[in-house]
Amino acid sequence: MVGELTWQKRLIGLWLPLAGFLVVALFPFTWMAATSLKTNAELYDPTAMPLAIRHPSLVHYIDLLRETNFLTWIANTMLVAVIATGISLLLGSMLAYPLARMRFRGGALLAIAVAITYLIPQTLLFVPMADLIGRLKLGNTLTAVMLTYPTLLVPFIAWLLMGYFKTVPKELEEQAMIDGASRWRAMTRIILPLCLPGFLSAGIFAFTLSQNEFLYALLFLTRSSVRTVPIGVVGELIRGDAFYWGQLMAGALLGSIPVALIYSFFVKYYVAGLTAGAVKG
Amino acid sequence: MSKILEASRAGALAAPARRPFRLGRLGAFMERESVFSWLMLTPPVLFLLAFLGYPFIYGVYLSFFHKEVARTASFVGFDNFVKLYNDPIFWQAVRNTIIFTGVATIVKASGGLGMALVMNQSFKLKSFARAMLLLPFIVPTVLSTVAWQWILDPGMGLFNRLLVVSGLAERGPSWLGTPTMAMISIIMVNTWRGLPFFGISILAGLQTIPVELHESATIDGAGTWGRFRYVTLPSLMPVILIVTVFSIVITFFDFQLVYVLTGGGPANSTHLMATYAYTLSMGAGQMGLGSAVALSMVPVLGLLLVALTFFVRKD
Numbered sequence: 001m002v003g004e005l006t007w008q009k010r011l012i013g014l015w016l017p018l019a020g021f022l023v024v025a026l027f028p029f030t031w032m033a034a035t036s037l038k039t040n041a042e043l044y045d046p047t048a049m050p051l052a053i054r055h056p057s058l059v060h061y062i063d064l065l066r067e068t069n070f071l072t073w074i075a076n077t078m079l080v081a082v083i084a085t086g087i088s089l090l091l092g093s094m095l096a097y098p099l100a101r102m103r104f105r106g107g108a109l110l111a112i113a114v115a116i117t118y119l120i121p122q123t124l125l126f127v128p129m130a131d132l133i134g135r136l137k138l139g140n141t142l143t144a145v146m147l148t149y150p151t152l153l154v155p156f157i158a159w160l161l162m163g164y165f166k167t168v169p170k171e172l173e174e175q176a177m178i179d180g181a182s183r184w185r186a187m188t189r190i191i192l193p194l195c196l197p198g199f200l201s202a203g204i205f206a207f208t209l210s211q212n213e214f215l216y217a218l219l220f221l222t223r224s225s226v227r228t229v230p231i232g233v234v235g236e237l238i239r240g241d242a243f244y245w246g247q248l249m250a251g252a253l254l255g256s257i258p259v260a261l262i263y264s265f266f267v268k269y270y271v272a273g274l275t276a277g278a279v280k281g
Numbered sequence: 282m283s284k285i286l287e288a289s290r291a292g293a294l295a296a297p298a299r300r301p302f303r304l305g306r307l308g309a310f311m312e313r314e315s316v317f318s319w320l321m322l323t324p325p326v327l328f329l330l331a332f333l334g335y336p337f338i339y340g341v342y343l344s345f346f347h348k349e350v351a352r353t354a355s356f357v358g359f360d361n362f363v364k365l366y367n368d369p370i371f372w373q374a375v376r377n378t379i380i381f382t383g384v385a386t387i388v389k390a391s392g393g394l395g396m397a398l399v400m401n402q403s404f405k406l407k408s409f410a411r412a413m414l415l416l417p418f419i420v421p422t423v424l425s426t427v428a429w430q431w432i433l434d435p436g437m438g439l440f441n442r443l444l445v446v447s448g449l450a451e452r453g454p455s456w457l458g459t460p461t462m463a464m465i466s467i468i469m470v471n472t473w474r475g476l477p478f479f480g481i482s483i484l485a486g487l488q489t490i491p492v493e494l495h496e497s498a499t500i501d502g503a504g505t506w507g508r509f510r511y512v513t514l515p516s517l518m519p520v521i522l523i524v525t526v527f528s529i530v531i532t533f534f535d536f537q538l539v540y541v542l543t544g545g546g547p548a549n550s551t552h553l554m555a556t557y558a559y560t561l562s563m564g565a566g567q568m569g570l571g572s573a574v575a576l577s578m579v580p581v582l583g584l585l586l587v588a589l590t591f592f593v594r595k596d
Binding site: 013014017018021022024025026027028029031032035043044046049050051091092094095097098099102103104105107110114117118119120121122123124125126127128129131132147148150151154155158182183184208211212214215219229230231233234243245248249251252255256259260263264267270271274275 | 308311312314315317318319321322324325326328329332333335336337339340341343344395396399400402404408410411412413414415416417419420421422423424425427428429430431432434437439442443445446473477478480481482484485486530534536537540541554555558559562563568571572574575576578579582583
């Protein structure tokens with residue numbers, strides 16, 4: 001009797017709403033997969049059940065890889081994301097370390113300035129940024145986005161890392177310096193290794209944000225061979241008013257897989273980064 | 282102070298064999314906290330000044346100029362802002378941005394609270410479920426938005442096909458075709474993407490609430506609702522507030538979703554300030570005017586954040 005009651009409680013309090021949230025979160029991906037695996041004849045047959053596949057076919061994937069530079073876009077996206085993340089981690093930690101652990105003139109002001117950069121609209125920056133990229137002769141090069149993405153990532157990474165840097169007791173560093181280590185040595189050998197989870201969180205976050213960036217890539221990468229996945233998919237798979245839904249969904253799914261895979265390996269750190277500010281703050 | 286002295290003595294005793302680090306005059310100078318700090322800060326600060334500070338100042342400067350593509354800019358004072366003041370599409374974009382941000386944030390916050398409460402129970406495969414629920418937030422926005430465009434397609438899209446197949450409607454609505462439906466649709470897609478951010482963050486907040494608080498509330502006679510209202514919710518307020526601020530900023534600046542889904546249409550009815558600024562600058566080539574729209578975003582965002590603090594204070 002009691003067991004039955006708790007079972008019902010679990011059903012209403014847990015399983016049903018959980019199923020609801022999961023269905024809402026995942027059905028667009030199911031729809032992507034179903035669409036990408038159907039032939040056009042089945043896809044546009046109004047009598048067919050929308051989510052069922054009668055004759056699975058890889059024709060859209062084959063067309064996607066044959067007719068577009070899709071694999072190049074994937075490679076570009078990964079390369080840009082890795083380099084932009086690397087630059088941002090380096091610059092972000094150089095910014096965060098003194099702000100979190102040192103006392104010096106102008107520190108508080110700098111911390112505020114870094115936080116305020118969040119409030120600058122990217123749409124205010126893109127015209128000047130395009131001008132800057134043009135003058136540096138970087139138009140249509142991956143370098144253009146490798147240099148501009150860190151402007152979006154560094155303030156964010158610095159803020160995230162500051163939280164981690166602050167958690168290491170100051171005594172550890174003092175102890176090391178008393179033992180004869182320089183400030184630099186104390187930092188690189190003692191403090192930074194302890195903050196490895198912070199670097200992983202910030203890195204995986206920056207990586208997903210780089211994969212997601214759209215506006216700068218849209219402006220700076222107009223040649224097909226240098227495009228990233230989002231720009232390639234929107235710019236080349238939508239031809240005028242014609243939507244090739246099969247190929248589009250194949251592209252959307254394939255384009256999501258690398259980031260989803262990497263995320264699945266580091267999900268623990270991703271969640272830690274996501275919630276670091278919320279819980280500590 | 283004495284603690285440090287003690288520590289220093291202990292350190293000296295503990296590691297007598299290690300070769301002490303010898304400081305030259307330059308070395309000693311570099312060891313000073315402020316010198317060390319600024320040496321380290323210089324590269325990132327210079328980088329941010331060059332690639333963030335300069336474009337920002339140039340952007341503000343542009344908003345006071347009449348500037349078209351490939352033409353030299355001419356100073357026009359506040360002309361661009363006066364033009365915007367008399368531009369109904371600008372006000373439409375402001376209104377849309379506020380509605381879009383406000384409604385989406387409220388739905389995401391309440392839905393996220395629900396998701397967190399459901400996820401805060403113990404069950405098998407919980408971390409797997411959490412990873413799945415976060416997927417919408419991970420996948421590149423443009424890609425999932427293209428999928429949504431296909432879901433919302435009036436003829437062959439999933440929603441209307443399901444409506445027809447299930448016999449609920451003879452023909453589904455035009456999800457992106459009328460001003461009201463298009464606004465509802467962009468808010469829905471933004472909510473789909475952003476809800477897990479609230480859910481997972483609030484879940485992390487829930488896990489920090491000590492069990493004893495709930496126990497003592499139960500002893501004091503609080504029921505499920507009472508515990509939620511007087512223990513859970515107040516303890517969660519700081520987390521919800523921070524996540525809300527973040528979400529407002531991100532939602533407010535959202536560009537790609539509307540750019541891909543509606544392009545601001547039909548008839549400018551879903552333009553956000555961000556997409557309108559882009560359209561003016563890139564579509565119409567009016568870079569001064571576009572920059573003025575973008576600059577106007579800052580006070581509007583400030584207004585929204587102030588509104589949030591008032592809302593919280595009143596509570």
